[in-house]
Amino acid sequence: MEQATISASKPRVLVKHPKLAMVSMLIGAFVGMFSETSLNIALPKLMVSLGITTATVQWLVTGYMLIIGIILPLNSLITKWWTTRQVVIFGLFDFLVGAVIAALAPNFAVLLIGRMIQGVGTGLILPLMFTVAMQVFPPAKLGTAMGVCALVIMFAPAIGPTLTGLILAKLSWHWIFWAFVPFLVIALIFAFSSLENVGDVSHPKVDVLSILASVIGFSSIVTGVSFASSHGWGSPVVLSLLVIGIIIIAFYSYRQVHIKEPILNLKIFKNAAFRAGALMMMLDFGIILSAMYILPMYMQKGLLLPVAMTGIIMLPGGIVNALVSAVSGRLFDSIGAKWLTRAGFIIALIGTIMLLTTNTKTGVGFIIAAHVVLMIGCPLAMSPAQTHALSSLTGRTSGDGSTIMNTLQQIVGAISTALATSLLGIGQALSSGNAQTTFTAGVHVAIYLPAALAIIALIIALTTRSFKKA
Secondary structure, three states: OOEOOOOOOOOOEOOOOHHHHHHHHHHHHHHHHHHHHHOHHHHHHHHHHHOOOHHHHOHHHHHHHHHHHHHHHHHHHHHHHOOHHHHHHHHHHHHHHHHHHHHOOOOHHHHHHHHHHHHHHHHHHHHHHHHHHHHHOOHHHHHHHHHHHHHHHHHHHHHHHHHHHHHHHHOOOHHHHHOHHHHHHHHHHHHHHHOOOOOOOOOOOOOHHHHHHHHHHHHHHHHHHHHHHHHOOOOHHHHHHHHHHHHHHHHHHHHHHHOOOOOOOHHHHHOHHHHHHHHHHHHHHHHHHHHHHHHHHHHHHHOOOOHHHHHHHOHHHHHHHHHHHHHHHHHHHHHOOHHHHHHHHHHHHHHHHHHHOOOOOOOHHHHHHHHHHHHHHHHHHHHHHHHHHHOOOOOOHHHHHHHHHHHHHHHHHHHHHHHHHHHHHHHHHHOOOOHHHHHHHHHHHHHHHHHHHHHHHHHHHHHOOHHHHO
């Protein structure tokens, strides 16, 4: 396949049907991101059904993201050994197997295994969706194309709690995973019929040491943060895992910069536009996942609302999320990322402040309003930040950029979820009163996390100079 001349009207790689080529990955990424957050609303019910604690049940979220975080850094290497079609088909089939195992799970251990198998599929498909979009659509339409990809990433976590709540109102939690199966079958049909290879299969040398460092380093950090919610931040186990993880990741980063054929091309962080966009997208994702992890539990344990009602309350925010995600990509094509990211993070910060003012008697209307504000701000910044970052790269580095951004996104997602759990426990321990009151106090402490992430992201958006060069 010949590389197309790069111009405003021509894509980097020519394929017969670019839109059809994207369908299998869009569905796969949607199911993957839906799976990442769909269990949030079911966690209280799972704790009762499986007889486990909050610290244990969070592994269904962080364990899934941990596997994604391990697979993502290897994606660039994998796509140089196997074709786009082979990787996507394997990823979809893997996710299908994991979903069936989780649906049939009789206990927590089997359920966790099924979740982790699903994580492999998501880790393979997620970065490929962005990489392929960068290659098969011309620069003039890139903002719109990336907006559709961002719509999938943002809409799935927003609509997940609503659909899960409706399922749990009538059926058991097992049906959450059975619901994935028809979507995955449709995605496989499109992958077999419409997907072409857009990568360069070059079979490079495999650096085993880098792979081991990546797996051990990332998993140690995520595991350490996750254990902190049950063992405490001063625990020798937690501190040991964090120190080991940081040292190994530092070694891994040094090695990637200095070896001839790195698994992950970290040199692209020298690009100011990519660096700023990647950081903003990473923080944006942390805001979404931490808030969406806390909010359903607050509604069920702080406001004592039934699970079906919780899902319905989150529906308006999901719809707004979808609309803003679709619009923000088109707006990027017209006005760029500068003002969209700034406005987005300001609005997201307002949403977190609204959530900080809630209590055990807060009205449903106010909760919906706070969620809607949050779901305007986060997607308004997400797609422009991502497109700003990836459009600054060319050729093969765009694939590396997509892999790096998605890796950081999942690592931050896992860490932010674990931190939210830890802060929730700290807030509960520091408060007094009945279970409803103490849980709400814990929620307030946990909400400081997405608020802090929004402030940091806003500072980056206000101070970055790469907007002027874009």
